[in-house]
Amino acid sequence: MPKALTALCVLLLFLGGCFFLGTDRDTAFYALIVGIDLYDDPLISDLSYCKADANGMRAMLLQHGWDDGEITLLLDSEATKSAILSAVESMAQAAFPGDYLFIFYSGHGSYVTDTSGDESDGTDEAIVPVDFDTGDLSTLLLDDELGSALSGCRTEKGVFIFDSCNSGGFIASFFAEGTGARVRYHDIGGARGTGSNGDLDIVNIPVMTASGEYEYSTEDSLLEHGVFTYFLLEGLTWLSADKNSDGHISIRELFDYAEIHTKYYTMRFQNPQLLFSRKFLDILITR
Numbered sequence: 001m002p003k004a005l006t007a008l009c010v011l012l013l014f015l016g017g018c019f020f021l022g023t024d025r026d027t028a029f030y031a032l033i034v035g036i037d038l039y040d041d042p043l044i045s046d047l048s049y050c051k052a053d054a055n056g057m058r059a060m061l062l063q064h065g066w067d068d069g070e071i072t073l074l075l076d077s078e079a080t081k082s083a084i085l086s087a088v089e090s091m092a093q094a095a096f097p098g099d100y101l102f103i104f105y106s107g108h109g110s111y112v113t114d115t116s117g118d119e120s121d122g123t124d125e126a127i128v129p130v131d132f133d134t135g136d137l138s139t140l141l142l143d144d145e146l147g148s149a150l151s152g153c154r155t156e157k158g159v160f161i162f163d164s165c166n167s168g169g170f171i172a173s174f175f176a177e178g179t180g181a182r183v184r185y186h187d188i189g190g191a192r193g194t195g196s197n198g199d200l201d202i203v204n205i206p207v208m209t210a211s212g213e214y215e216y217s218t219e220d221s222l223l224e225h226g227v228f229t230y231f232l233l234e235g236l237t238w239l240s241a242d243k244n245s246d247g248h249i250s251i252r253e254l255f256d257y258a259e260i261h262t263k264y265y266t267m268r269f270q271n272p273q274l275l276f277s278r279k280f281l282d283i284l285i286t287r
């Protein structure tokens with residue numbers, strides 16, 4: 001089913017910089033992994049595989065050399081708006097230049113009318129924390145708020161991954177400026193889709209989203225995961241995404257692998273998006 005709310009829709013997955021350069025002993029690693037299946041508000045449909053996504057991503061980090069102490073895991077009732085924001089702020093403040101930040105979110109996503117004027121399409125995209133109250137839209141976690149939590153962050157290394165509906169709106173519209181053609185890459189400081197508004201490019205850390213700005217992100221009972229996350233995990237587990245066969249998986253390799261499989265599996269219902277900084281596109285995801 002789509003990870004969507006009624007008028008609002010969400011599937012969001014922050015899956016980020018998994019693994020990193022093993023040769024840099026001084027690099028500190030910070031991961032935040034969030035998965036929400038069971039929502040407090042009875043008006044919100046529960047999801048089935050977001051915790052599986054989060055647990056799968058945690059296992060993948062551990063397999064690739066992360067230490068448990070480097071990973072903050074928030075599942076279901078733990079994943080309140082304040083807990084998520086505080087974890088993001090803590091990571092952003094603790095990281096020194098060159099440190100690695102990994103954020104992964106799987107859960108509902110949504111959008112609401114933009115009241116701050118930062119969105120050319122008039123809607124802010126959001127993730128839906130477990131304590132979201134359908135009677136109070138301020139309990140959503142807006143892309144603006146995530147951007148603020150990252151402000152002052154001193155590192156540009158890592159990756160953020162969102163497996164949630166409308167998550168492409170954290171980056172930009174997937175329609176190219178001028179031609180209107182669909183795009184999948186958005187270059188910080190270069191060519192990108194329309195509607196880019198600086199929500200998450202406040203730092204230069206790459207962002208992967210499971211779907212475009214106006215799309216659902218889906219989970220699947222055969223895969224027992226969000227579709228995009230399933231293919232991310234597959235690409236990492238068997239190093240299937242290692243296109244140049246160097247034994248490591250770069251952000252570009254991982255995105256390309258999950259993107260093409262997600263598009264085929266969903267018959268182009270879902271079009272993943274990547275925001276990248278050219279100088280960091282080939283940062284390794286595997287340590």
Ligand SMILES: [Ca+2]
Nearest residue numbers: 119121123169
């Ligand atoms: Ca928007």
Ligand SMILES: [Ca+2]
Nearest residue numbers: 124143144199
């Ligand atoms: Ca915004």
Ligand SMILES: [Ca+2]
Nearest residue numbers: 125143169170
């Ligand atoms: Ca936005």
Ligand SMILES: [Ca+2]
Nearest residue numbers: 242244246248
């Ligand atoms: Ca490679």
